[in-house]
Amino acid sequence: MVVRAIMARLLEDLAYFPVVGLVGPRQVGKTTLAKGLAGQFTKPIVYFDLELESDRRRLTDAETFLRQYTGYCVVIDEVQRMPQLFPLLRALVDQQREPARFLLLGSASPELVRDSSESLAGRISYIELMPFSWPEVLSQSTIQEHWLKGGFPNAFLAPRLPLTFRWLTNFIQTYIERDLRLLGYELSGRLLTDLLKMVAHVNGNVLNISDLSRSLGVSQPTVNRYLDLLTGSFVIQRLAPYSVNVSKRLVKAPKLYIRDSGVLHQLAQTITYDALLGHPVAGASWEGYVIEQIRRVVGNDWSFYYYRTHAGAEIDLLLIAPNGKKVAIEIKLSNAPTVSKGFYSSLDDLQADYQFVIIPTGESYPKDNNLWVCNLTDFLINRLPEIYTE
Structure with missing residues (x-):
């Protein structure tokens, strides 16, 4: 239990x-x-x-x-x-x-x-209530297993990996064929399936409605309507751009993420850990996984953004706590990360109160100035509560 x-x-x-x-x-x-x-x-x-x-x-x-x-x-x-x-x-x-x-x-x-x-x-x-978060299951799993399988109970607790992804396949099909129609929406199952696969392909990228519309052969309003349904049924998440009191030319479209990493990996057909690490989806999948785990810990009381200028300055995740504190986060699928100039440039723009590079595992350590390299478990369990209470 x-x-x-x-x-x-x-x-x-x-x-x-x-x-x-x-x-x-x-x-x-x-x-x-x-x-x-x-x-x-x-x-x-x-x-x-x-x-x-x-x-x-x-x-x-x-x-x-x-x-x-x-x-x-x-x-x-x-x-x-x-x-x-x-x-x-x-x-x-x-x-x-x-x-x-x-x-x-x-x-x-x-x-x-x-x-x-x-x-x-x-x-x-x-x-x-979303699928199991990493802190909820860390005593009975590894972070690699949780990232690969996702948090849906029947998928995560399946005794064998093929059963995990067989369940996820059935879940996706049932969702498309039944659940949204029960809400009274007349939908094309094939179109929704194709859109989900395309969202998996562009997971973690800035949303380009015109590209999706052209690839699917449907109007932009139709794509937007389907994306709204996917968001409202907790399948995808839009990460809004941050633009408050910043005078630079900014990217203003949201980024798209499939919320459960297991669903993403099933759609991308990366159903073993080795296959995942060798797949082009790996970096964006880890980025989305980290964002979703933070969201499951802090809930809807915090605000979530990304920051990107047309000049190349970028922050993967900007959190704003209920007390107004800004937390700038770079997400790396490496325990020996390097930080780009664009990240440091963004810190100058935003004047964040806290700065982190989040890695999968390994020791947490200070990198320079106020920047900490921090494994995800330490960040979720120790660092976030400290930020909230200060």
Whole structure:
């Protein structure tokens, strides 16, 4: 059993908010986490799964049915299947506002679920549950294994590597053929498959909509719509460019990353560690993996950017902490990294409070001035909490 890092946050929010939304991709353990609340929670829990026809029938007259559970924490799984419930939940909460009336589990972001944000505004706290992060599994794995397999529980815990990537293949196909259509989107499965493969090929690069549009033979608005769906269903992430109070000519398009490294490696057909290290995707894959692990540790309270000027100055990741501190990060797939002039030039532009080069393993050490070379584990477990509390 892997202990999920967000359990404490989930319990804290349930103790205050009348509705909590636990969102994330399918098969990351949302249901397991919700059912694990029994024994840790003061209210009795009743659970409904909207994937089951029997539970959907119970909610045909949802108002009458839910009123009998006013003293419970009502867990509604796959809530995006019935977005019409949200106005009713708002009304029930307003009639009897108390903590933990509803726990909603969903496989799509609030932006993809029609009317959810508007209907429950001021009443709901959203928490994102993603696949296993590296700190959650470091006691039972190596960082190389976690990077290769990704964090989806069924993929990561598979007893043999072929089973890992067989599961990932099925997951990708199921996502394309079923999940987005269940949200009411009419999609071309072939187009979405081709787009995913192309995103894997350009993972970590600056987004060029016109190139994707031309290669796929569809309009730029169509590409943008599909990218929005991939983002809203937690498959890809856009990393925004940083341009605040900087007077230089900057690259202003976002960079694209597939969020789970195992999904990326399956799409790129790099299904062994040796194959990964010899594949052109390796450097960008490691970069995206590091960014995603940081995101899973700090959540949505921090801001994430990259910085690049047309003159060549670049920072792979610029973090801005809730306390306003800037953290400039160069990401290297080497334990003996060299740092470019462009990185030092960017530091002069941004005046970052902290500067790191993140490497896979090895000892952390100061390089020069305020720059530290730091392995990923040390950075996630020791350095980030220090930055947040200073």
